[in-house]
Amino acid sequence: MNEPTSPSLIPGQTPSQTLPANKPSVGDSGVKVTALLGGVGGAKLAWGLAQLLPPQHLTLIVNTADDFEHLGLHISPDLDTVMYTLANLANPQTGWGIRDESWNMMAMLGRYAGPTWFRLGDGDLATHLLRSSWLHEGFPLTWITRELCKLLGVRHTVLPMTDAPVRTVVDTDEGSLSFQEYFVRHQWQPIVRSIHFKGIESAQPTQEVVASLRAADVILFCPSNPFVSLDPILALPAIRRMLAASRVPRVAVSPIVAGQAIKGPTAKIMRELGLEISPVTVAQRYRDLLTGFVLDRQDEAMRATVATELGLHPLVTDTVMQSDAARIQLARQVLEFAAQP
Amino acid sequence: MNEPTSPSLIPGQTPSQTLPANKPSVGDSGVKVTALLGGVGGAKLAWGLAQLLPPQHLTLIVNTADDFEHLGLHISPDLDTVMYTLANLANPQTGWGIRDESWNMMAMLGRYAGPTWFRLGDGDLATHLLRSSWLHEGFPLTWITRELCKLLGVRHTVLPMTDAPVRTVVDTDEGSLSFQEYFVRHQWQPIVRSIHFKGIESAQPTQEVVASLRAADVILFCPSNPFVSLDPILALPAIRRMLAASRVPRVAVSPIVAGQAIKGPTAKIMRELGLEISPVTVAQRYRDLLTGFVLDRQDEAMRATVATELGLHPLVTDTVMQSDAARIQLARQVLEFAAQP
Numbered sequence: 308m309n310e311p312t313s314p315s316l317i318p319g320q321t322p323s324q325t326l327p328a329n330k331p332s333v334g335d336s337g338v339k340v341t342a343l344l345g346g347v348g349g350a351k352l353a354w355g356l357a358q359l360l361p362p363q364h365l366t367l368i369v370n371t372a373d374d375f376e377h378l379g380l381h382i383s384p385d386l387d388t389v390m391y392t393l394a395n396l397a398n399p400q401t402g403w404g405i406r407d408e409s410w411n412m413m414a415m416l417g418r419y420a421g422p423t424w425f426r427l428g429d430g431d432l433a434t435h436l437l438r439s440s441w442l443h444e445g446f447p448l449t450w451i452t453r454e455l456c457k458l459l460g461v462r463h464t465v466l467p468m469t470d471a472p473v474r475t476v477v478d479t480d481e482g483s484l485s486f487q488e489y490f491v492r493h494q495w496q497p498i499v500r501s502i503h504f505k506g507i508e509s510a511q512p513t514q515e516v517v518a519s520l521r522a523a524d525v526i527l528f529c530p531s532n533p534f535v536s537l538d539p540i541l542a543l544p545a546i547r548r549m550l551a552a553s554r555v556p557r558v559a560v561s562p563i564v565a566g567q568a569i570k571g572p573t574a575k576i577m578r579e580l581g582l583e584i585s586p587v588t589v590a591q592r593y594r595d596l597l598t599g600f601v602l603d604r605q606d607e608a609m610r611a612t613v614a615t616e617l618g619l620h621p622l623v624t625d626t627v628m629q630s631d632a633a634r635i636q637l638a639r640q641v642l643e644f645a646a647q648p
Numbered sequence: 649m650n651e652p653t654s655p656s657l658i659p660g661q662t663p664s665q666t667l668p669a670n671k672p673s674v675g676d677s678g679v680k681v682t683a684l685l686g687g688v689g690g691a692k693l694a695w696g697l698a699q700l701l702p703p704q705h706l707t708l709i710v711n712t713a714d715d716f717e718h719l720g721l722h723i724s725p726d727l728d729t730v731m732y733t734l735a736n737l738a739n740p741q742t743g744w745g746i747r748d749e750s751w752n753m754m755a756m757l758g759r760y761a762g763p764t765w766f767r768l769g770d771g772d773l774a775t776h777l778l779r780s781s782w783l784h785e786g787f788p789l790t791w792i793t794r795e796l797c798k799l800l801g802v803r804h805t806v807l808p809m810t811d812a813p814v815r816t817v818v819d820t821d822e823g824s825l826s827f828q829e830y831f832v833r834h835q836w837q838p839i840v841r842s843i844h845f846k847g848i849e850s851a852q853p854t855q856e857v858v859a860s861l862r863a864a865d866v867i868l869f870c871p872s873n874p875f876v877s878l879d880p881i882l883a884l885p886a887i888r889r890m891l892a893a894s895r896v897p898r899v900a901v902s903p904i905v906a907g908q909a910i911k912g913p914t915a916k917i918m919r920e921l922g923l924e925i926s927p928v929t930v931a932q933r934y935r936d937l938l939t940g941f942v943l944d945r946q947d948e949a950m951r952a953t954v955a956t957e958l959g960l961h962p963l964v965t966d967t968v969m970q971s972d973a974a975r976i977q978l979a980r981q982v983l984e985f986a987a988q989p
Contacts, residue, residue: 379720379781409752415774419799429770433756440720458760 338364338646341523345370345536346385347402348562348569349529350392351628355638356527357393362462366519368546370531371448371467372475372504372539373486377425380435381442384487385536386452386467387434394459402570405430424492449513466519468540471510475535477502486535495572499579502534507542520549525645528559528597530626532573533589534580541596550596556645558599560626560637561586565605569627585609590617601626601641620647679705679987682864686711686877687726688743689903689910690870691733692969694804696979697868698734703803707860709853709887711872712789712808713816713845713880714827718766721776722783725828726877727793727808728775735800743911746771765833790854807860809881812851816876817844827876836913840920843875848883861890866986869900869938871967873914874930875921882937891937897986899940901967901978902927906946910968926950931958942967942982961988 340360344353344367353367367389374383384403391397391405398404408428417423427435434455441451447470456465475486479497489495520526531537541547550557563586568574574584582588590600590613599620600613606623613621622644628634681701685694685708694708708730715724725744732738732746739745749769758764768776775796782792788811797806816827820838830836853861861867872878882888891898904927909915915925923929931941931954940961941954947964954962963985969975 378777379784380777405756409750409770411750411770412753412773412777415746415771416778419774419778419796421774421778429750429752429773430756432753432770432773433760433762436719436721436753437757437760437762443720455760 338524338642339366339522340364340525340527340642340645341366341368341519342527342529343368343531343537343540344385344389344529345373345531346388347571349385349531349536350389350397350402351634352527352529352560352638352641353389354392354631355628355634355636356642357463358635359638359642360463362464366464366466366523368466368468368516368519368540370536370539371469372473372507373490373535374472375474375485375487377487378422378427379439380427380432381439382425382427382435382487383438383448383452383467386448386465387431389465390434390452390456390459390461393456393461393463393465396459404428425487426491447513449515464515464519466513466515468516468546469510469512469543472506473510473539473543474505475502475539476505477535490535490572495575499534499572499576501580502538502576504539504542507539510543512543512546517545517549520546520553523553524555525642526550526553526555526557527641527645528557528593530560530562530569532562532568532571532576533592534573534576537593541593547596556599556647557597558601558620558622558641558645559589559593559597560601560641561589561603561606563589563606564603564627587612587617590619594619599644601644603627620644679865679983680707680863681705681866681868681983681986682707682709682860683868683870684709684872684878684881685726685730685870686714686872687729688912690726690872690877691730691738691743692975693868693870693901693979693982694730695733695972696969696975696977697983698804699976700979700983701804703805707805707807707864709807709809709857709860709881711877711880712810713814713848714831714876715813716815716826716828718828719763719768720780721768721773722780723766723768723776723828724779724789724793724808727789727806728772730806731775731793731797731800731802734797734802734804734806737800745769766828767832788854790856805856805860807854807856809857809887810851810853810884813847814851814880814884815846816880817846818876819843831876831913836916840875840913840917842921843879843917845880845883848880851884853884853887858886858890861887861894865896866983867891867894867896867898868982868986869898869934871901871903871910873903873909873912873917874933875914875917878934882934888937897940897988898938899942899961899963899982899986900930900934900938901942901982902930902944902947904930904947905944905968928953928958931960935960940985942985944968961985 369389370385388403398406448467477484477489478500481497566584577584586602586606594617601622603626610621613619624640710730711726729744737746739747789808818825818830819841822838907925918925927943927947935958942963944967951962954960965981
């Protein structure tokens with residue numbers, strides 16, 4: 308193993324997109340990073356991190372509470388988004404699914420008047436079919452995720468937060484909805500009253516998740532929806548305890564920029580839950596678990612609040628990742644920030 | 649109901665391809681036809697029959713012993729071939745699957761090094777996903793088949809031979825193989841020693857199958873593989889008993905023409921089982937169940953054997969269905985032949 312002794316986490320070099328495994332490289336500083344994330348937004352930062360850090364130094368702990376059963380398939384939307392993004396297979400328009408996808412299964416399902424509200428691309432189906440049949444054979448989701456990643460050439464570690472079934476339930480003005488019903492079928496239009504995670508009491512993080520958090524030199528909260536992507540991970544009691552007791556830098560990147568969510572219902576849910584639509588709301592939510600918080604330049608005005616009222620180290624930078632370069636740039640800055648004493 | 653009293657089964661009119669339901673038409677003679685069949689060859693004749701007979705007068709009893717579980721899906725190859733053929737969706741090149749199909753799931757499955765030996769088209773997957781999830785919910789295959797057919801606009805009755813699991817097992821020089829392993833994975837190259845139908849002892853034909861055979865004025869054996877398509881249907885004791893005791897015309901169309909099978913392994917299996925590759929072998933096999941037997945013109949020489957040695961009424965005609973017109977032509981001749989006193 309080549310582990311340079313440089314104290315700097317990320318030397319200021321141009322990152323190479325394909326890091327050779329056994330050669331010193333920009334990320335080969337020996338610092339182990341574990342990041343918590345959900346789907347599209349989190350996956351963008353994870354991709355940036357993966358360009359900078361060698362495989363053995365980046366572990367991604369992914370929300371599985373939006374997993375669901377559909378047409379007899381076990382679907383893990385967040386795991387798939389992270390995996391496809393790291394494999395450079397993700398659809399750049401949607402952020403989820405596979406690029407250059409075809410939709411003939413859906414077309415035929417439509418002829419059958421079948422349930423077409425959840426869009427399943429033809430290529431994407433191979434993932435669901437393999438995962439579902441392996442689960443049916445008794446393999447744990449962690450093992451399956453490792454296999455699928457390996458087969459797609461993803462070398463960084465992607466871990467489901469748990470192998471146990473945990474399901475987000477959104478209580479709304481239109482009744483209690485499973486997460487995908489709320490998010491996809493109803494396009495997050497119902498008014499959210501509360502959110503809970505069915506099965507969370509008896510779920511345990513996997514050994515791999517625990518080991519990764521224990522070994523981490525830096526823990527990152529990616530800019531994912533706090534209510535439905537990060538909260539489920541943090542609702543696993545063992546994870547929350549480890550994070551609260553941790554002594555390593557723990558940094559969150561705000562998913563709220565200039566009073567809006569970059570994508571998805573984060574801001575809308577905040578309003579409906581009676582919370583201020585602000586990065587400070589996110590920082591406050593995770594205050595006891597964090598040491599630092601990353602704000603977008605557009606929210607520069609909140610730097611002082613984060614620093615003095617919440618006692619978190621603030622970093623103000625560009626957090627909207629509209630290009631591959633921006634993903635790498637943010638990843639680099641977050642890593643450098645986390646490495647500061 | 650309009651039921652003309654003409655004693656002739658099929659008046660010599662040009663068949664219309666879309667028969668109005670409530671108008672007298674070429675097939676509206678009141679004669680109820682039930683046909684037994686397997687996949688591609690049988691489905692061609694069934695399609696011809698469906699152009700001549702109104703929906704309520706044609707029932708197709710389809711082999712399900714080549715059904716199997718694959719990637720967590722329940723696949724019913726013969727039911728699908730019959731359904732797609734009647735829906736005018738079948739792939740004209742292969743005879744099975746859907747026309748204008750795409751193969752992106754298979755391509756992605758290949759990236760995962762998954763099991764690609766059984767080709768599943770993207771559109772076709774909708775059928776397997778719906779059927780599998782309905783089976784999982786507890787609906788019987790008969791109900792599911794009716795639903796799928798209805799949704800594809802198939803108005804004639806397609807019945808699985810049974811709702812119970814029956815599985816063809818082919819004992820070969822390369823060991824005991826499930827039918828699809830033998831047929832698709834090994835491309836019917838292993839030498840067949842014997843064939844049996846797992847689960848047949850406890851399987852019952854459905855009420856619908858029994859009622860259809862009881863109501864039938866004519867029973868047809870389509871030109872399907874005797875060993876793996878018709879034998880499983882006839883191995884259901886209740887069906888064999890009903891056929892043996894029946895007093896209505898029962899006519900088989902030979903799947904062997906000029907010492908060859910039109911398609912598939914029929915002739916090869918005959919040889920390997922030590923049987924003569926001849927239509928007479930088929931006629932002999934079903935002798936106690938039949939009243940008539942249809943030979944191709946190329947096998948004219950066997951007319952006498954069929955008539956005198958086996959005591960079956962022979963019909964010699966063109967049986968190779970290379971066009972839609974030929975399918976209708978054969979269907980018409982078989983129906984007219986069966987209606988002869």
